[in-house]
Amino acid sequence: VDLLGLVSSQSGGESGRPWGAPNAPCAPCSLADVMTLPNQSIDLMLAQMLQMEFDREFDTQLRREERKFNGDSKVSISFENYRKVHPYDDSDSSEDEVDWQDTRHDPYGPDKPVTTPRKGFTGKGKNITTKHDEDACGRKNTARMENFAPEVHIGDGIGMDLKLSNHVYNALKQHCYTEQRRSAKLHEKKEHSTAEQAVDPKTRLLMFKMVNAGILENINGCISTGKESVVFHADGGSLEDNPVPAECVLKVFKTTLNEFRNRDKYIKDDYRFKDRFSKLNPRKIIRMWAEKEMHNLSRMKKAGIPCPEVIILKKHILVMSFIGQDHVPAPKLKEVKLGTEDMMGAYYQVLNLMQQLYQECNLVHADLSEYNMLWHDGKVWLIDVSQSVEPTHPHGLEFLFRDCKNVSTFFQKAGVADVMNVYDLFNAVSGLQIKADNEADFIAQIESLEKMNEDHVQKHRKKTHTFEEGGGPPLPQDDD
Secondary structure (H helix, E strand, O other): OOHHHHHHHHHOOOOOOOOOOOOOOOOOOOHHHHHOOOOHHHHHHHHHHHHHHHHHHHHHHHHHHHHHHHOOOOOOOOOHHHOOOOOOOHHHOOOOOOOOOOHHHOOOOOOOOOOOOOOOEEOOHHHOEEOOOHHHHHHHHHHHHHHOOOOOOOOOHHHOOOOOOHHHHHHHHHHHHHHHHHHHHHHHHHHOOOOOOOOOHHHHHHHHHHHHOOOEEEEEEEEEEOOOEEEEEEEEOEEOOEEOOOEEEEEEEOOOOOOOHHHHHHOOOOOOOHHHHOOOOHHHHHHHHHHHHHHHHHHHHHOOOOOOOEEEEEOOEEEEEOOEEOOEEOOEOOOOOOOHHHHHHHHHHHHHHHHHHHHOOOOEOOOOOOOOEEEEOOEEEEOOOOOOEOOOOOOHHHHHHHHHHHHHHHHHHOOOOOOOOHHHHHHHHHOOOOOOOOHHHHHHHHHHHHHHHHHHHHHHOOOOOOOOOOOOOOOOOOOO
């Protein structure tokens, strides 16, 4: 801005120029010299003009911010209080600009529908309108939509003269309640369930506590998942000044009950847990399931059977020794590629393990297959014994027959010569001498033995695990 020209033009100028022109060229001077001119009114006018331009730019930017903030929302926020009010602001506004509008007092804003007062009627005489009026009820139902949950989008129906019948309103209300309950159930399931390759917050807290207590150095990640549990690899620490193996596994039993629905039959008839089973809720049964595997593994370890060593049990988390090396788990017998001699050796190992498990540990694996046997250091290792039961279980011999069938089928397909059939394998493991021509007759005799043993147990009200010389289940005795 030519401030010097503006000042000098006050003394006169050419008629063709509104501010006139200087009579003689002026030497350039500084702004400080101009501000020291005697005419103070010119300084005030210049300051006001500059301030007006600044305020206009500020208000324009504020208007842009308001439009960006509100967007297409039905409810807008006004920045009116932050506007720079200036007496010259509206005098020079352009016609194509939208005038500033105070959205706090919008004359075109929608009004809420008028509803019937609490007394139940309006008007007098012939013009009386009760609360049962169809239009009044419709408007009242529309106003009640404001009480719906925030996640329910009701649109702009509140601002319209909309009349909802009782039938429609009740249907919407019921739908909202149903959705709220469904959402709550999904949240509950997510917060309190151990899903595949994931754990719920309570389980994570237990795992973190093990790390903080020094039992584990760190938890590395998931190495296996199944229908009943998720297995994590971890680095061992110490437990009460006793060293923990350098590599451990955390077997986290799933708290979801939908993947392994028939687990009850493995535990409710087990005399070791039968009295406690009926008094627990389903989620506490999961802890009992982990406890059951701990006891079975301890019994197997004492008999010298290759299996994981139990370190500690915390609710539904079982910490065991790691079968493998350098974070690489031992392969399952199904996955490993063995030669003919090694496969035959594995078969005789499995046969000895089944006999040892049945006769020395008094247990039936109940889920023995090539998926629950590991090959490590030239030996077969047994894992996943949470469902293992004693032969006195009402279905113990049936579980044993199923195990024998799985083992015989696998090694026959693997090409091992001289594999015993399922009937001979069952008799070799159990010590029984059941003779049958087909599977149906064989199972019928097994069920008969189980029924005789169950009647004997119920009659004497005590567990029966005293076997005959051959290792079979007890036969019914004469009444004393």
